[in-house]
Amino acid sequence: MGRGRGHAAAPDEAAFANPVWLTFHRGHLTRFLAECLEEMDLTVLRGRMARLRETVRAVPVDHYLFDATADPAVFRQDILLGEIDQIVEARTISRAHYYISRLKAGAERVQCGDVNDINLLRWKEYDEVLTDSLWLLKRRDTSGAHLGWYWGNFVPQIPHQLLLRYTKQGDWVVDPFVGSGTTLIECRRLGRNGLGVELDAEVAARARQIVAEEPNPHDVVSDIVEGDSAAVDFSASLIARGVDAAQLVILHPPYHDIIRFSDDPRGLSNAASVQEFLEMLGQIVERTALVLEEDRYLALVIGDKYLRGEWVPLGFYAMQQVLQRGFRLKSIVVKNFEKTRAKRQQQALWRYRALVGGFYVFKHEYIFIFRRCSGE
Numbered sequence: 001m002g003r004g005r006g007h008a009a010a011p012d013e014a015a016f017a018n019p020v021w022l023t024f025h026r027g028h029l030t031r032f033l034a035e036c037l038e039e040m041d042l043t044v045l046r047g048r049m050a051r052l053r054e055t056v057r058a059v060p061v062d063h064y065l066f067d068a069t070a071d072p073a074v075f076r077q078d079i080l081l082g083e084i085d086q087i088v089e090a091r092t093i094s095r096a097h098y099y100i101s102r103l104k105a106g107a108e109r110v111q112c113g114d115v116n117d118i119n120l121l122r123w124k125e126y127d128e129v130l131t132d133s134l135w136l137l138k139r140r141d142t143s144g145a146h147l148g149w150y151w152g153n154f155v156p157q158i159p160h161q162l163l164l165r166y167t168k169q170g171d172w173v174v175d176p177f178v179g180s181g182t183t184l185i186e187c188r189r190l191g192r193n194g195l196g197v198e199l200d201a202e203v204a205a206r207a208r209q210i211v212a213e214e215p216n217p218h219d220v221v222s223d224i225v226e227g228d229s230a231a232v233d234f235s236a237s238l239i240a241r242g243v244d245a246a247q248l249v250i251l252h253p254p255y256h257d258i259i260r261f262s263d264d265p266r267g268l269s270n271a272a273s274v275q276e277f278l279e280m281l282g283q284i285v286e287r288t289a290l291v292l293e294e295d296r297y298l299a300l301v302i303g304d305k306y307l308r309g310e311w312v313p314l315g316f317y318a319m320q321q322v323l324q325r326g327f328r329l330k331s332i333v334v335k336n337f338e339k340t341r342a343k344r345q346q347q348a349l350w351r352y353r354a355l356v357g358g359f360y361v362f363k364h365e366y367i368f369i370f371r372r373c374s375g376e
Contacts, residue, residue: 019076022059026073026107033104042093053084073107079124115296117168129164135335144214146185154252154301158367159183162250163190166297169218171247172238174291176229176284181207183250184222191218195237197229200262228266230283234291245293252301253281256314274312282321289325294374298327303365309357315366327370334364
């Protein structure tokens with residue numbers, strides 16, 4: 001059974017526990033609500049809505065109400081019950097009519113924003129979509145093709161959230177640091193086309209194989225180009241695939257030299273200094289900005305580092321590189337991380353080092369959200 005809120009995919013069970021979805025015949029439901037809008041006796045109106053509430057509360061999973069064999073409208077049971085409760089508990093007829101009108105609008109049509117498929121008339125059903133600036137994720141998603149084989153890959157929940165907020169189905173996403181293919185796997189799951197670039201030939205080959213193992217129910221493109229993102233012609237790569245622009249760019253570069261990914265001098269992890277790293281990153285931002293559609297978004301995922309006992313705010317230095325290239329900062333998200341492959345089984349040692357050295361152990365990274373505005 002579909003979700004009924006703009007033809008989006010069913011919600012992940014990790015987001016909320018086993019929601020029940022009910023299907024109504026849209027015409028029958030909206031006619032019932034229209035009749036309720038004509039009722040001017042609050043007591044009678046409450047009684048009608050209370051009976052609807054009991055029907056909705058008692059219905060079994062996947063049951064079709066009001067003979068919903070055609071023109072279906074799908075509602076999440078707990079959210080619908082909350083909407084009905086508001087109507088039943090309204091103290092004035094005008095307030096009850098307001099709530100009914102809102103419910104009727106959500107049943108009749110879809111109202112999405114410019115950059116995503118979120119139906120704003122049914123926004124309460126999207127509790128899988130994060131809107132706070134602090135993301136506390138307990139563990140990395142390891143479902144499907146998401147494997148932990150690559151040193152430095154990021155948690156799939158990050159691109160998952162970015163795709164939900166800043167893309168629509170069928171949009172194009174560019175990832176200049178594709179690594180193990182995390183972003184492209186999420187693109188396949190959510191129906192977005194993805195173009196990734198990877199400097200290391202062996203990593204690129206394995207990533208292609210793993211991404212191809214992820215089911216592709218939306219029949220989207222998932223391509224990985226081997227090369228240097230500071231030299232790749234992103235425009236030509238997209239044109240070769242039948243499009244002239246991308247709708248989202250996700251950058252998850254090395255955090256300078258914290259992890260050395262290869263001996264290739266073109267790699268950002270081999271930059272001789274922080275300044276050189278930032279200049280190299282800036283070049284890649286410039287190249288991807290050329291193919292990013294106006295008023296669409298770029299996300300930068302990065303953390304800080306220590307250098308000779310001094311905290312280096314690498315994330316904020318990198319943020320400035322993007323801001324200098326025609327972007328506006330929309331949000332800064334702080335995401336926790338509990339373990340990395342470099343620190344696994346070394347928690348006690350790092351705690352000792354922190355106590356001796358007078359510093360704090362890194363437990364977070366940043367997700368900077370930028371918008372490329374018209375004329376910039």
